[in-house]
Amino acid sequence: MGRGSIPILLALATTLLFTVATYAADQPKQSACSGAIKKRTTEIAIDEKTEVTGNTTITFYDKYIKDHLQVGVRSALRRLTDDDSGYRGGVYGSGTYLGTIYALDEKQNITPLLFNISYYFNEYIGFELAYDRIEAETVAFNTSTQQDKTDGDIIISGPTLTLLAQYGNSTSFTPYAGVGIGYYSSTFDADPEWTYSSEYNGAAYNHMDINSVTGWHLTVGTKWLFSKNWALDLSVQYVQADADATYTGYLNDEKYTTQTGHYPMDNVALRLGITYQF
Structure with a gap:
């Protein structure tokens, strides 16, 4: 017999005990003394039954999970x-x-891969832990062709933490707002032509490091509860995140230049997601 069966057996035994006690208390009086004893027994049984019922209905799930925890993707x-x-x-x-990189072009990825989990301490205040990802293509000027080109893509991604405040009301729509921070690791997905420039017959090698980014964000949105537990989440978020970068150029395996700069990844995002509310 598994351990999980023990609480069930105890509950059944307790219920059976109180049922027998209640039944005995309801039997016809045999004497004044026995009647008083049965009455007292009934009162004790009722009190104990109420206490047990109270303890078993207030579970950990009801107290800390239900109406507190939400998970979703956006x-x-x-x-x-x-x-x-x-x-x-x-x-x-x-x-x-x-x-020569003078501009950035945002890259869209609307696939709902941004996981989020939120927890509300009460009806109004909570926090959200989420994963975020921001991508941009670099735009550079090619001095040889006098045309624009790209050297590669900048990708910053990582966890964000947001303090949330919501306004509960009698409708199925719950507006909310939040402020938070994010810690993003950064990568540069270089264009092969830029990495090994054909201009020098393969003798030139270019490399770029982008530092990790700590940014902040503001969010406003609303959730529409369209079923008992499921809600659509529509929000607008402003993210401030500047990424510092270092470019190093090599020629014939020897470093000939090092340059520093930064890429402003600040953006406004229109976000749509679906949330399961426990």
Whole structure:
């Protein structure tokens, strides 16, 4: 017999005991003394039964999970707020983001891969732990062709923590707002042509490191509870996250230049998700 059967057997035995006691208390009086004893027994049984019922109905789930915990996934449509340095055709030191990279083009990934979990301490205040991902394609000026090109994609991703405040009401719509921080690891998905430039017959090698980013964000949104436990989550979020970067150029396996710059990944995101509310 498994351990999980023990609480069930105890509950059944307790219920059976109180049933027998209650039944005995309801039998016809045999004497004044026995009647008093039965009456007292009935009162004790009722009190004990009420206490046990109270203890068994207030479970850990009811107290800490139900109406507190929510899990979901969402997608985001982003718009960078600072995507052009204004120095097209410029080089390092002229005001570009880095080298000849003068602009960024947001890359959209609307697949709902952004997991989130939130917990509300009460009807109004809670927090959310989520995963976020922001991508942008670099736009650089090719001095040889006098056309734009890309050196690669910037990707920052990582956990975010948000303090939430919601307004519960009698409708199925629950508006909320939040402020939080995010810690993003950064990568540069380089274009192969940029990494090994054909301009020098393969003798040139380019590499870029992007530092991890700590950013902050503001969120406003609303949830529509369309069934007992499921809700659609629509929100707008502003994210501030500047990524510092270092570019290193090698020629014939020897480093010939090191340049530093930064990429403003600040953006406004329109987010749509689905949430399960326990």
